[in-house]
Amino acid sequence: MGENLSKEINLNIKEFKIDLLKNGGDPGVLIPLLQSAQDSYGYVPEKVINYISEFAEIPAAEIYGVVTFYSQFRLKPLGKYIVKVCEGTACHVNGAKSIVNMLLNELGIGVGETSDDGMFSLLSVACLGCCSLAPVIMINEETFGSLTPDKVRKVLKKYRQK
């Protein structure tokens, strides 16, 4: 099964840094491997976990342990637009709560969920690091700062029309 699986994965993996696996169970390789898998797929698919387990000789249970320990890793694909709402301290005291309320209301999904049409995923993050612009959200790579609930609605409208 191992060979078939690796063939199947290889077909799908273009960006995934297979070369990291050359060193087999080289200690410390697991997190970079998972990061590159997520870079390629947008999440860490189950078959990648099995694949890494086999080739790096790390038990799958341990890999799941690592995947679920770090907030960066996801086991499910995300929507086209990833809305990250900052709930860092500066945003919190500058009214992040009403921004979250507006997002929940407008998107109709909870934090950590993806809309049925696959358009939006809503994530909450601890700090985006641009505290002077609080409250802040980020949609994919674009940052929107000094927000009010009304501005959030306008921003989302723009993305819906894209």
Added chain:
Amino acid sequence: MVEVKVGLGTCGISAGGYTVFDELKIEKDKNNIDFELKETGCMGMCYREVLVEINDEKGKWLYAEVDKARVKKIVEDHLISGKPIEEWLVKTGKNENEDPFFEKQKRIVLRNCGEIDPNSIDEYLEKDGYSAIQKVINDDSPEDVIKVITDSGLRGRGGGGFPTGLKWKFTSEAQGDKKYVICNADEGDPGAFMDRSVLEGDPHSVIEGMMIAAFAIGAEYGYIYVRAEYPKAIERLRTALGQATEKGYIGEGIFGSKINFNIKIKEGAGAFVCGEETALIASIEGKRGIPRVRPPFPAVKGLWGKPTNINNVETFGNVPWIILNGAAAFASMGTEKSKGTKVFALAGKIKKSGLAEVPMGMTINEVVFEIGGGIKDGGKFKAVQMGGPSGGCIPASMGDIKIDYDEITKTGAIMGSGGMVVLDETTCMVDLAKFFLTFTQNESCGKCTFCRIGTKRMLEILEKITLGKGEEKDLDLLEELSYKIKDNSLCGLGQTAPNPVLTTLKYYREEYEAHIRDKQCPAHSCAALIEYKVIPDKCTGCTLCARNCPVDAIEGSVKEIHKIDPEKCIKCSLCFQACKFDAIEKI
């Protein structure tokens, strides 16, 4: 040649820095003007982004809040016609009308941030870059270096405040065939962005600091553990490492000596606990970032079981300066036990949020009012939160406390890594304690029982109190749990997790009591304890509130006074925020 620099730290980029940069490029080509367009890191004035500095024969001119439209005019008036646009300038070539933001600062760690192009090793070299490492290789023994760092009084800037020289000494004395130097760039406090700004603005100085540490302790390998959430910092670090390797500063036989030193970047995957040394080491080893019992300390048994020295970004950033300027120069700044400067990320309800580096010994009031310009929107200064989830709140009444590790620890807060979030009277202290505990509870790795379960129980109690269901005995229980968690947790995360609760209980107990006894939130912040009402005299009947209400709880037609149905209202505050006439109040 005239230089034009655009501040492109994460803050500048978020505010539209690249649009300004590209526009400048277009205008430059279109008008065929001869100036050098450059990127630079964070200039500190995040509250006036996007910042553009023009450096011409008459001096340095700093333009604030630059956007596409302003670029055009700046190019036409200043760069072509030689007439600076006074009203957009925050710093002029004549050194007049300067924003006092910089006046009280002393920039050591930030010496090159916002000055040089972080992508250019040559600009770092022009600022005496890599001359400190050459000096120690040529003139000093490892013991000499450790002595200088010890004498300077430098203490760990990650929050703990452990003397850096002593830490180096321990690792240098430890036996091991291999030794490691690690730079902790896993800046995880929500509300802190000092380390990110240093890495984005002056990556070479951190690398040089690590090299000096490696020389002092005899390490050949280094790791920079940096948050994956800091893509720009990682990108600039990679560029810097590539350049330093190409020049032969990193690698085998550096600067013609027999010393080898290599650095790898490890991207953290998002776990606050990895800021703790032993958890960070576990994470580099590819495992879950779970701390272990100390001793043995990493200095004796660290990465892969070898002696390892870990310092944070800001600590390393100080090192080359200390080597070049001497221990005495560094120790001349600050208080008796806290030397040098500290970088703070000012945020929250403050007018000028940004990055400020101040000499130790400055008071909190000076930082908040003289550098930060005071409270925004006419609010009243209530407290500063220092040290993030591990720290606590220092009330405004104690604003003349000095920035000093020991003085701040005495208040119940900690110096921390430099996050300083300013609070005004709209912040509910119970809610803030709940906010931090939600964070630490979420980030607890689960190893220690009290940290895992105790924080959960504390969070439940806080939740109860903010819902108006608290009981008198809850406060004692909160305190009891706090001390149990502090005493029975292995690492800093658990040992400090109760601090936000303890400090707010200490200074704002009456706010907790108001929630419990009177079922009231004095800051009008806790949703369950407030009610939204329309002020009839102010309502114009514009219907905006009703249109914003997600649950149709607001009745009223056009030009009619609106009414909120308290039964239906979910207290999301959207109407309050939407109203343009301040006609909705929280009671």
